[in-house]
Amino acid sequence: MGLSGESQAAYHYTTTRCEWEFYIIVTHTSGPTGRRVLSDKHKERRVGDSREMVELITSNPSALGSLVTCDESWIYCYDPETKRQSSQWKQFDFPQTQKGQAEPELFKSGRWHLHQDNAPVHSSILVTNYLTEMGVKAVPHPPYSPDLVPCNFWLFLKLKENLRGSRFEDIEEMKEAVTRVLDIFTLEDYEGACKKWLECYNKCTEVGGSYCKGN
Template sequence: MEITIEQRYAIKFCVKVNKTAKETFDMLQEGYGEACMSYSQAKKWHKAFKEGREDVTDEARSGRPLTSKTDNNVSCVRELLNSDRRMSVRLLSDSLNLPKTIVHEIVSEELGMRKICAKLVPIVLPDAQKTHRLEVSKEMKKMCRDNPNFLDNVITGDESWIFEYDPETKRQSAEWHTTASPRQKKARMSKSRVKSMLIVFFDVKGVVHHEFVPPGKTVTGQFYKKVLQRLNNRVTRVRKQIKNCWKLHHDNALPHTSFVVTSYLTKIRVDALSQPPYSPDLAPPDFFLFPKLKRELKGKHWDTVETIQSTTTSLLKSLSVEDFQGAFNSWKSRWQKCIDAEGSYFEDF
């Protein structure tokens, strides 16, 4: 600092003897060598002294102090965040008249906080539904503990739309590029109106039965009963070892719980396993089969409904026994995760 002040005095003297800025800088270089200030600084001070400035010291700076991580400021940041968890670092900085860097250090280092987005879930579960999820998970886990082969007799299924075009996800469109490569762009697109509804049932060995709902047809209780009749016939043909003891797992959609369906299941002596509502994380079709199918279909165009159906059928046939065994093992582990989470959702959607 002292050598800087000394050079400013030298510049002030050169101004008084009518030296130009260039001449002044050359003299400073000759006198101070590597310790000489830059030409831009010398030119700035030469101009200031020429315009009448007398003081060679820096002016007092107004504004924020450089170091402000005091206990009082930490408390103020904590109080503001407690009042509004969505406040940005910029807003905190403006409210407290502190540098953004200091606010960020207080939030991350002193308070140990980080900003996270809300997790998307099917619904915000009330306590009653959390309790139901917890009870079902405990019940299913107990049945598997009492009978290790319990899930070998379970057939699970559901229905889902398959679209002629379903946009690929942002993650699916990611590509490897160098830092010099421009970022790829893609147009925002929506799902097509051309679609076909798939109904599929599977067990630990693979797909037992699948079919597509005819165009314009609605899945009602009566329609779903006919689907179950075809499923039961299929079980008799391809799963003879469980034809008299198989159990059905499906969700709580109105057609699934209609009187005609429950009456039919009672008639053929098939028990329906409990499935808590709004729980795709506990349903194998939702956490395994449909995501796996649609991941292969996303980002591709299919000409007709028939092409959609044939492609989907081919994908179903391509799944291995190990895929289905892994899904049922995952089902078991998810019950424990639900129990550990006390009935709350335990994964992202």
């Protein structure tokens, strides 16, 4: 993934509760974030892609279950708690991490669509040619649209909220903690995120492609 330096590593996690894949980049430092000033062309693209996704999802009740979404995020080896969190007593009963889980049947069937943003690691010619060669069907995603990515508006927020205040001595310890947190999410949690995803597309269309407050 073009990473360098001893403090960085690529970590791949797959959950069998829902057919989603998550790619998480763990590192000591934070990557660039933030929204862009959208041009009229960008807003038009956001509206068009949002409408296409709404049509795909609403026209087929099982469409959401066939979408595989992925993204990357940055995780600190130490991220201090907020004042609110430090005043709360917390204890998590993490389930034992299961290793060697079987590949979900959805992936074997080929009846799924890939959703990812337009980061260079996703949109390079090498990647697009490989996806075409493998017959992977991709759904549209407009540029500069982190508010339309479930990992951004739900998963990473929840993940980092649970990890905040923890210290990790090395990458392996961090990976184990990330996996434990991801394992506590329920099917209802994922279904709620999918519902929110559809709401985000509808909001984007309603406001003419501008960023939606709260997304």
